[in-house]
Amino acid sequence: MLITLLFTGTLQAQDVQKNTNNTSISNPQVTITVNKLNGMVNYVFANGMRMDNTVAYVNDIKQGMFTSAGFTSHSCTTRPINDNIGKGITLTVKHSDAKHNISITQCFTLYQNHTYAIVNVSAASAGRPIETRDISPIAVLPAYKGKLYIPGTQPRILDVPFDNDDWTPTLQRSWPKAGEPKNSGISYEFIAVYDQLKNAGVVIGSVNHDFWKTGLAYQTGNQLGYVDSLKVFGGAVTPDNPSLKSAYGGLDGTHDHADHGTMLGQTVSSANVYICGSDDLQEAFKDYGRVNSIINGKQIWAGYAPVYWNSFGVEGVLGYEGVMMPPAVNQISDFIRSMPNFSAYSKPVLSIDSYDQGIYTTEVLKTIGEYGKNNGQQMGFYFIPFAMWSWKDDIKGHKVPGSNYLLTDVLLHDTDGKPIMYKDGKWGAYAMDPTHPAIRLYIIQQLEKAKAINAKFIKIDFLTAGALETTRRYDANVRTGMQAYSYGMKTLRHLVDSIMGKDVFITQAISPLFPHQYAHTRFVSTDVYSHLRDDQKGFPNWGSTESSLATGSHMNWVQGTLFPYTNLDVTIMKNFQRNPDLNEQEIKVRLYAMMVMGSILGDGSDFRNPLAASRAQEFLNNKNIAKFFSDPKAFTPIKTADGESFDQQLSFYLPGDATMLALFNFDLKNDFKQTFSRAALHLDAHKKYELRNFMTDAVIGELKAGAPELSLLANPADAVLIKLVPVN
Numbered sequence: 001m002l003i004t005l006l007f008t009g010t011l012q013a014q015d016v017q018k019n020t021n022n023t024s025i026s027n028p029q030v031t032i033t034v035n036k037l038n039g040m041v042n043y044v045f046a047n048g049m050r051m052d053n054t055v056a057y058v059n060d061i062k063q064g065m066f067t068s069a070g071f072t073s074h075s076c077t078t079r080p081i082n083d084n085i086g087k088g089i090t091l092t093v094k095h096s097d098a099k100h101n102i103s104i105t106q107c108f109t110l111y112q113n114h115t116y117a118i119v120n121v122s123a124a125s126a127g128r129p130i131e132t133r134d135i136s137p138i139a140v141l142p143a144y145k146g147k148l149y150i151p152g153t154q155p156r157i158l159d160v161p162f163d164n165d166d167w168t169p170t171l172q173r174s175w176p177k178a179g180e181p182k183n184s185g186i187s188y189e190f191i192a193v194y195d196q197l198k199n200a201g202v203v204i205g206s207v208n209h210d211f212w213k214t215g216l217a218y219q220t221g222n223q224l225g226y227v228d229s230l231k232v233f234g235g236a237v238t239p240d241n242p243s244l245k246s247a248y249g250g251l252d253g254t255h256d257h258a259d260h261g262t263m264l265g266q267t268v269s270s271a272n273v274y275i276c277g278s279d280d281l282q283e284a285f286k287d288y289g290r291v292n293s294i295i296n297g298k299q300i301w302a303g304y305a306p307v308y309w310n311s312f313g314v315e316g317v318l319g320y321e322g323v324m325m326p327p328a329v330n331q332i333s334d335f336i337r338s339m340p341n342f343s344a345y346s347k348p349v350l351s352i353d354s355y356d357q358g359i360y361t362t363e364v365l366k367t368i369g370e371y372g373k374n375n376g377q378q379m380g381f382y383f384i385p386f387a388m389w390s391w392k393d394d395i396k397g398h399k400v401p402g403s404n405y406l407l408t409d410v411l412l413h414d415t416d417g418k419p420i421m422y423k424d425g426k427w428g429a430y431a432m433d434p435t436h437p438a439i440r441l442y443i444i445q446q447l448e449k450a451k452a453i454n455a456k457f458i459k460i461d462f463l464t465a466g467a468l469e470t471t472r473r474y475d476a477n478v479r480t481g482m483q484a485y486s487y488g489m490k491t492l493r494h495l496v497d498s499i500m501g502k503d504v505f506i507t508q509a510i511s512p513l514f515p516h517q518y519a520h521t522r523f524v525s526t527d528v529y530s531h532l533r534d535d536q537k538g539f540p541n542w543g544s545t546e547s548s549l550a551t552g553s554h555m556n557w558v559q560g561t562l563f564p565y566t567n568l569d570v571t572i573m574k575n576f577q578r579n580p581d582l583n584e585q586e587i588k589v590r591l592y593a594m595m596v597m598g599s600i601l602g603d604g605s606d607f608r609n610p611l612a613a614s615r616a617q618e619f620l621n622n623k624n625i626a627k628f629f630s631d632p633k634a635f636t637p638i639k640t641a642d643g644e645s646f647d648q649q650l651s652f653y654l655p656g657d658a659t660m661l662a663l664f665n666f667d668l669k670n671d672f673k674q675t676f677s678r679a680a681l682h683l684d685a686h687k688k689y690e691l692r693n694f695m696t697d698a699v700i701g702e703l704k705a706g707a708p709e710l711s712l713l714a715n716p717a718d719a720v721l722i723k724l725v726p727v728n
Helices: 281-296 326-337 362-374 437-452 463-467 481-500 545-552 584-596 610-619 623-630
Strands: 003-007 014-018 022-026 030-035 041-045 050-060 064-067 073-082 087-096 102-111 117-125 130-140 147-149 155-159 171-173 184-188 190-195 200-206 214-220 226-234 263-265 267-269 273-278 307-310 349-351 378-383 387-391 421-423 427-431 455-460 505-508 601-603 636-639 649-654 659-665 672-677 688-693 699-703 709-714 718-727
Touching: 014 087, 022 073, 022 087, 022 102, 030 073, 030 087, 030 102, 041 273, 050 102, 050 117, 064 102, 117 130, 130 267, 130 273, 155 184, 155 214, 184 190, 190 214, 190 281, 200 214, 200 226, 200 281, 263 267, 273 281, 326 349, 326 362, 349 362, 349 455, 362 378, 362 437, 378 437, 387 421, 427 463, 437 455, 437 481, 455 481, 463 481, 545 584, 584 610, 584 623, 584 659, 584 718, 636 672, 649 672, 659 672, 659 709, 699 718, 709 718
Parallel strands: 307 349, 307 601, 349 378, 378 455, 455 505
Antiparallel strands: 003 014, 014 022, 022 030, 030 041, 041 050, 050 064, 050 130, 050 147, 073 087, 087 102, 102 117, 117 267, 117 273, 130 226, 130 263, 147 226, 155 171, 155 190, 184 214, 190 200, 200 273, 214 226, 387 427, 421 427, 636 649, 649 659, 659 718, 672 709, 688 699, 688 718
């Protein structure tokens, strides 16, 4: 017997089909089919991608593993749904039998006018409570002959680190060559399996971030485009491993020193998981961001985007080496005032970063703020809410600032019961418990300092410390690192609003991507020093423009969906701290990279230097640069980073009244030439367009009416940014 139900009334209807052996729900983009004989689930996408024989599971710490395919009864029901995302239909599958006192329930939801599905799993016990630190709503397992297939000739897996620390890159994993071992790894919170040539594929990621750290563990098959194993699971923990490369298990994980906390109850559940197969991977990622914000919320920013000067590029810990003592900041303020275009939109921020508090006291910062105010500027403030820097093994007797609690009482602990050093070293950072009342008092103290100097811009750093797992915690009801971190960030945001007001801009530096809803922007990667490539002679082998944009080319979707803006750190007009000098071409490439990412504009230069000052007038005070950064928008990637070579060649465009097109060529020897069709750039087929240099507005070419395509060339180690201006 076949029963077909059609839920109509919108452009994209959901179809339900039921027969003796299968129940499926579908829309024009995906069909999800449950096999009622074995409990396994197939996903078939319109772009030809599919996942076969998937299961769900819960791993109880005492009773072991239970999979959805391990039961004999698989009952299916469907019901309409109307939630914050929209109207749709949910297919619920209960897996149970008389042999087990545990049952597993999967839910699959399709929404009208949306191409994605939302999937979750729960497990219920009729006996003793379930306790788990490993639960999966989607698992492709070899034991069940599970397979994921992506069509195309250049399949890739996007493997994402847990946070943006340690200059760890995002990987684009290829399939092994004949005779080579299969590629495997863990991506965190989300993953993409896609074809590099077609920019089509599937995006899978968690959309709840208040309990589980989500891992997506994968293993490629030997056959091109096939994935033999993919587990989307709550409970990911990975310690750092100095014997491995940073992106391959060395530093890309959760940095934990203890097991993931457990969920305990008669019913336990996974995070909701987003899955979308699409011919437009960029749009699938944007929808992933939008769904996260619908469920969790997001910050908005009224008015112009902030611009700022940051002290860290001049001297690491400001005042420590005496490079820039307090009176010199006034000279920086005076110079910024001399750049009318840079200052034309929002009041520039004097962002005093890591600083020697014995020199840059609150009173000194207040005096700098008053001086800056007379120059039409405002103050920024920096602090670390969930970690405390200290000399190693010199923490006894010290109190948490702003409280009477001992520091030793608020620290997180590893499996051996020892305090966790989040940043190890003689001078290191200890991880603190966000649920401890001392942390609330410490944050209040820091925010009162920020209020005293009338700061309107706050940079919070080393946030991952608050997400670490621990063997003991002040609030025993908070069971996991992510639950504690979510609590801490919510507390911090509430205190900022109540103490300083809601007109304060918050940027996250070192931090997990999620939860995202407490800040206005987040660093795309770790600190950027502005040299061109990581292998550049005389420079550190990290923090280059190439490395940050290679990661950024896969992350531009966060701008506008998760955050109002991104943050690609600062530009440098001459040299970063003690690094060698940059040339003007490197500065231009750096600025253009920030533009295509939709980043806010910051600079970390010592403007007392005449060369840095003259370059700032040329670049930072450029009227077109200043106007763009008053309301930055991320470009859409056309050619993204692929592989680990430093010779990346990337392209992006931003549609609008005057479409912008950018090419980046990090190859030191070869030109980068790319041809674009009108259709790809969404240009009017019948109009003529002038090609103009972005910074100067000089006409450098034209696209004649009716001409089907245009070509653009970037020289080695260079970038090109043009405007396509229609001519009536």
